[in-house]
Amino acid sequence: MIQQKFSGVRESFLQRRYAVSLGRRYVLAAASVVLLGVIGCSQVNGNSSAIAQPSLSQTDSPLQKKTVMPDTKFVDANNRFGFKLFSEIGLQNTPPTKNIFVSPMSIGTALAIAYNGASGSTQQAMAKTLEFQGISLPEINSNYAALNKLLSNPDANVQLNIANSLWVNQDISLRPDFIQITRDFYQAKVANIDFQNVTSVNTINDWVKDNTGGKINKIVKQIAPNEVLFLINAIYFKGKWSQEFAKSQTTTQPFYSVSGQQKQHPMMSQTGDYRYYENDQFQAVSLPYGQDGRVSLYVFLPKQKSNLQVFQQNLNAENWEKWMSQFNKRKGSIKLPRFQTDYEITLNDALKTLGMAEAFTNKADFSGIGKNIAISEVKHKAFVEVNEEGTEASAATSVGFRATFARQPQTPFKMIVDRPFFCAIRDNQTKSILFMGAIVEP
Structure with a gap:
């Protein structure tokens, strides 16, 4: 009995293991926070819980058993996306009149997680923008996991922390396979909270603050009544110079x-x-x-x-x-x-120009996350300080999702039962009609 159970677990583990090719380089990001707000009011999957258990625990992940270098083509893709995006941002500041400081790693990670829930032409458009063409989804996730592991606190005098989280409204269920991926490859914290509780905003922002060295104090200002999910990626960097400036x-x-x-x-x-x-x-x-x-x-x-x-x-x-x-x-x-500077920008136009305009329209397909949603706004905030001791930096990227179906405003109805009517008593669990009748004279 025990042997059969062990064999089943081992088989499941081997089936889920992604192959990771060897590479030679790594990418450094300063610090960042990623926020996804999914807008809607109905459950995405009424038969599953948003707190699905991962099949790969932090102790049995293949990526933790040995150091795995991210594939060169994956690192190159991330760099190409970063430079393309920076170029588009720069066009909004021509000639240069203000500081620009962004974290492509933050934005790329946020969109990569969202990419896991994209399908059809939306996925193809995002792949083009993110330079993921020719790289499979399992390769993307495995490479991000390997990259994040390598970047984590690489030196006694270099602090680099990467964290992810999913904050789900307590009445909402998400696709369990999407949650599974964020846990297995992005080590995401998953929590159900009551979005109607006024303390929810503080709960999310406190997590962000804790994971960005206190440099990003607020990424969620308020939670709208129809928002159901925030996906947040936080990256924080602090490094001392090898040779400090006197x-x-x-x-x-x-x-x-x-x-x-x-x-x-x-x-x-x-x-x-x-x-x-x-x-x-x-x-x-x-x-x-x-x-x-x-x-x-x-x-x-x-x-x-x-x-x-x-x-x-x-x-x-x-x-x-x-x-x-x-x-x-x-x-x-x-x-x-x-120097010390902070920066804030809305990235919608830049990302549309780079090829993923569909993700912002009613044609968007994010069925891997939930039904009838599209990206509404992508915001980015960043901070950096450079002094004699070294550098401290953080960033925040918020990706908001909206419902793609239009809601018609409803006016209060009036019902005056002053004539013959029909009525029924129904068991809603079994859908059985227990009683029914036509009342012509009460």
């Missing part, structure tokens, strides 16, 4: 804006050996974090005959790979402004 070397010096105006600003300064690259258009340096320098901040400075706008026009995945291959060790000095 505070005694920080001095106030002029910093020149795009318009040529100057302001006095604290400039950090140091000398040493760096990975460095220079061409006719810019200088670039790699400033490593931690003990082994596995994670770095890359700074690209357009030359005076060029500018940031020209640089952004040439910024794409292909050029990035070419530039990365040409960094070499070189002695030098650097002055870097101490």
